[in-house]
Amino acid sequence: MIELKGVTKTYGKGGNTFTALDNINLTIPDAAVVAVVGKSGSGKSTLMHIMSGLDRPSEGSVTVSGRNLHDLKKKELDQFRAREISFIFQSFFVQGGDSCYDNVSLPLEIAGVPRSKRQQRVEKALESVELTDKTRQKAKNLSGGQKQRLAIARAIAGQPRILFADEPTGNLDSATGAVVEKLLFDYARANKATLVVVTHDQDLAAKCDIQIHVKDGRITEVKQ
Amino acid sequence: MKRLDIIRRAGRNLKQAKVRTLLTALAISVGAFTLTLSLAIGAGTREYFAKFLETNVNPQSLFVVADKKLVGFEGGNTGPKEYDPGAANISGSSYKTLGQSDLDKIAANKNISSVQPNYNLEATYFTYQGNSKKFTGQVGMYDKTIRGEAAAGSLPKLGTMIGADDIVVPESYLKALGIKNAKDAIGKTITVHVVQQAQTKTTEELQALYAQGGLDALTAATQGKSQDVSFKISAVAAKPATALSDNVQLNISDTRAQELADFTTQGTSQHKRYIAAIAMVKDGVKPETVKAELEKTGLTVKTARDLQGILFTVVNVVQGIVAGFGILALLASIFGIINTQYISVLERTGQIGLMKALGMSNRAIGRLFRYEAAWIGFLGAILGALGGIGLGTLLNPWISRKMSLGAGSHLLIFQPLPICLLILALVLVAIVAGWFPSRKAARLDPIEALRTE
Ligand SMILES: Nc1ncnc2c1ncn2[C@@H]1O[C@H](COP(=O)(O)OP(=O)(O)OP(=O)(O)O)[C@@H](O)[C@H]1O
Ligand SMILES: [Mg+2]
Numbered sequence: 001m002i003e004l005k006g007v008t009k010t011y012g013k014g015g016n017t018f019t020a021l022d023n024i025n026l027t028i029p030d031a032a033v034v035a036v037v038g039k040s041g042s043g044k045s046t047l048m049h050i051m052s053g054l055d056r057p058s059e060g061s062v063t064v065s066g067r068n069l070h071d072l073k074k075k076e077l078d079q080f081r082a083r084e085i086s087f088i089f090q091s092f093f094v095q096g097g098d099s100c101y102d103n104v105s106l107p108l109e110i111a112g113v114p115r116s117k118r119q120q121r122v123e124k125a126l127e128s129v130e131l132t133d134k135t136r137q138k139a140k141n142l143s144g145g146q147k148q149r150l151a152i153a154r155a156i157a158g159q160p161r162i163l164f165a166d167e168p169t170g171n172l173d174s175a176t177g178a179v180v181e182k183l184l185f186d187y188a189r190a191n192k193a194t195l196v197v198v199t200h201d202q203d204l205a206a207k208c209d210i211q212i213h214v215k216d217g218r219i220t221e222v223k224q
Numbered sequence: 225m226k227r228l229d230i231i232r233r234a235g236r237n238l239k240q241a242k243v244r245t246l247l248t249a250l251a252i253s254v255g256a257f258t259l260t261l262s263l264a265i266g267a268g269t270r271e272y273f274a275k276f277l278e279t280n281v282n283p284q285s286l287f288v289v290a291d292k293k294l295v296g297f298e299g300g301n302t303g304p305k306e307y308d309p310g311a312a313n314i315s316g317s318s319y320k321t322l323g324q325s326d327l328d329k330i331a332a333n334k335n336i337s338s339v340q341p342n343y344n345l346e347a348t349y350f351t352y353q354g355n356s357k358k359f360t361g362q363v364g365m366y367d368k369t370i371r372g373e374a375a376a377g378s379l380p381k382l383g384t385m386i387g388a389d390d391i392v393v394p395e396s397y398l399k400a401l402g403i404k405n406a407k408d409a410i411g412k413t414i415t416v417h418v419v420q421q422a423q424t425k426t427t428e429e430l431q432a433l434y435a436q437g438g439l440d441a442l443t444a445a446t447q448g449k450s451q452d453v454s455f456k457i458s459a460v461a462a463k464p465a466t467a468l469s470d471n472v473q474l475n476i477s478d479t480r481a482q483e484l485a486d487f488t489t490q491g492t493s494q495h496k497r498y499i500a501a502i503a504m505v506k507d508g509v510k511p512e513t514v515k516a517e518l519e520k521t522g523l524t525v526k527t528a529r530d531l532q533g534i535l536f537t538v539v540n541v542v543q544g545i546v547a548g549f550g551i552l553a554l555l556a557s558i559f560g561i562i563n564t565q566y567i568s569v570l571e572r573t574g575q576i577g578l579m580k581a582l583g584m585s586n587r588a589i590g591r592l593f594r595y596e597a598a599w600i601g602f603l604g605a606i607l608g609a610l611g612g613i614g615l616g617t618l619l620n621p622w623i624s625r626k627m628s629l630g631a632g633s634h635l636l637i638f639q640p641l642p643i644c645l646l647i648l649a650l651v652l653v654a655i656v657a658g659w660f661p662s663r664k665a666a667r668l669d670p671i672e673a674l675r676t677e
Contacts, residue, residue: 054581055671075585082583089674093578097240102233109229110584 002028002051002162002194007060009046009217020046022217024060028210030161031192033185035205038214044198047214048164051196052085053077065161082111086155088184090167092147096140100131100150103139107158125157129183145176152180156187162194163187169201181207225588234595241568248564249604251557252650256608257615258550259646264616264636266543272633273535281528282382285369286503286511288330288339291320292524294500295534309493312344321497322523329521330501335509340365340478341498343485346418348450350474352401353413359400362473363416365481366392369502376406377459383504385478391455392475395462406460413454414474418488420449451487453480554650557604558657561597565661569593569668576665577673586666593662594655601654605647613638 009021020043028034028051036044049055050062053069062069065084072080086107094103104122113121126132129149134142139150148168155163165184169177181204188195197208205211213221238245289295311318322341330339343365349358366386372379375395380386391414395406403409425433425446433441455476476484489495503518503525505511511527518525526534569576576589616636623635 049671052581078583078585080583081581085583087578087581089578091574093574093674095575098236102236106233106579107582109233110225110579110582110588112226115229 001030001063001065002026002196003063004051005061005063007050007057007062009043009050009055010058020217021050021057024217024219026212026219026222028194028196030065031188031194032210033188033195033208034197034210034212035208036196036198036212036214037200037202037205040200042214043217044214045166046217048166048196048198052087052162052164053081082107083158084161086158086160086163088148088151088155088163088165088168090170092144092151092171094139094142094147094150094154096138098139099136100126100134100139100142100153101136103150104154104157107154111158113158121157121159125153128156128187129153145172145179148172148176148180149183152183152187159191160193162196164196164198166198167200168197169199169204177201177204225584227591230588230592231595234592235599237568237592238596238599244564244568245600245603248557248560249600249607251560252554252601252604252654253608253611255550255552255554255557256605256646256650257612258553258608259547260609260612260638260643261616261636262543262546262550263642263646264612264638265546266539267639267642268635268637269539269542270536271637272629272635273539274532275633277528277532277535280371281531282369282504283528284505284507284509284511285528286505286515286518287526287531288322288326288501288503288518289319289499289524290322290326290522294319295524295526295530310497312494312497312499319499321494321499322501323497326523327498327501330503330518330523333514333517335506335514335517337504337506339501339503341501343478343481344489344494344497344499345481345485346488347416347474347484348419350414350416352403353415355402358417361397363484364473364475365478366475367502369504373462374459375462377410377457379459379461386458386475388477388479389455390458390477392459392461393457394472394474395460396472397474398460409457409460412457414457415452415454416474416476416484418451418453418484420451420487420490421492422446422448424491451484453484455480554653558653561600561654561657562660564600565593565597565658566664568596569661569665572665573668573673576668577670580668580670581674589668590662590666593665594658597654597658597662598651601651601657602647604654605650608650609643609647613643 004024004026007021007024007026008019011018011020024047036047038044046055050057051064053062053064053072056070064080067080069077069080095106101122104125105118108118108121123132123135126135129152131146131149131153134146134150139147142150148171152168163184168184169180172180184195184197185207187193197204199205209224211221211223212219213223287295308318308320310321310323312321327339327341330336345363345365347361347363349360350363351358368380368383368385371382372392377392379392386392393401393409393414398404398406398409401409430442430446433445437444461475486496489497503514505514511529515525515527515530579589580586616638620634620636623629624633627635629635
């Protein structure tokens, strides 16, 4: 469960402040598939960063799986993200010079998974996004859709309980986008994981259990 | 994240920027190359000198002087000194000398088997049998504590003096003397002409002389006397393979040297005074203990090992100069690493942001960049060391020939341990250089980093 209470995020100092998030109260139950929708600049990414502990709110509290993120030390927060959370971004952030295998292996190494156990997990993740034949290829040689599939393999290799995706289909054509969507939904459903997708795409949002509408840093509507 | 995984990732990251890595490493390799050579020069010369002393100098011999300026590096030329009639003047500097009482003091030590002063010999000229020319040259006492090699004739074994009327001629004299073949010189005669200064006599002594022998006796006593002493050439000394410098004096026996020195210095302040003496320590007694005993009496004593120390100081200076250049090159390359790694951090902000989002700690990120710097340092150090070893090994035979070091002697000696330590040190230097960029990477805000596209 992700619970936000009175979360406010302001940027800048003195008279020149900007409120990106304004008194957000929100509860996302475990294993929910959630869409965050809203116009550009409305604060969707900021909200996602705060829910994942990547950013700290100016005010309010964030509780994830019973832990108040504010109380965690930097090291504990890092470990928490390494073990329980993963991300997918609009611009894939795959490491072009590395092989697909090494890209997927990265979060496992960060989480301290021993070498012997990594191989099987990496191979399984690559298989589930149908990139087994590209295992030893360099990531820079992949197409855009393949890169995002690789990013998904990387995100799910560590079997996170919560998956955040910031406009995962934003850079892809609709057919490829549909493949990526399906992969994310399949993972969440099969593993009873929470999936939070930030998107402009109304069709994608409609397929989610919960739609959160954001406007100018406030939640305007939550559809179940 | 495990250290080994970080090191592997660091290595892979460098492989992805091969040209940049190689160029940065090459800058370090220049420093590594120079430092490797400086290590090799140090090791080589030290071994050469040690071997030289071991084979040429009796380890039981002590070199004794009254004036410590003679054996130190502090030059004697430190301004005017009060006149001391017993002091010897060498190129403008005044030195305290040893007298008979000093020699007796040394000989009185129960661990000393013999004392031999260095006679102060000045020959006006010498002639060679069958050659009407007069030559000037250095005449000195044969040094029985140093092993010599004969080009012709034979030299006594280490520790034994040549015959009283024998003379040993250095090979380099042969040409001037008109001797084509060293063998021809053996058995020939060399005559040394020495002059005694006019004697100062009191009025009473002069009156007594006049009364005895008239004007002739007076003239004979106050005019300079001279003497011709003949020697038979017993050997021609070759320049040995492991000698510091050519032996460039006519070597005569201790008895004759003493006679000639006494004769030429008769009536002067230098009579029976000596610049230095060689004392032999009895076998089985440590030269260092005797040295300490003698120095308590105010003398300055050097053991064969001290001599090695003095030579090594020279080596250290030379080695230091070469190493200085290496360190300078290294300093320049440090900026190369810093620059390369800063650019690398800027280029990879997205990657850094992603790693942080995935839970990689700031410490691990910093480490990743420091290990990259370490890899660069390692590569540069290996390239430089191998380059140095390669070039040194190629040049060694040529250097040995040019410097006539003798077979089997090399100026450059590459020892594995110091080179390994050097490589390790360079890796550490690279890590220190990589510290600034790595801190920048570690402190990067992940959200900002992820926004860059
Ligand atoms: N570091 C910052 N300093 C000042 N303002 C910021 C900062 N980060 C974000 N903002 C502002 O906060 C607001 C919300 O940004 P956010 O990135 O969350 O928008 P978004 O909804 O994800 O937009 P998009 O759909 O274009 O990605 C924007 O107006 C942005 O300019
Ligand atoms: Mg956004």
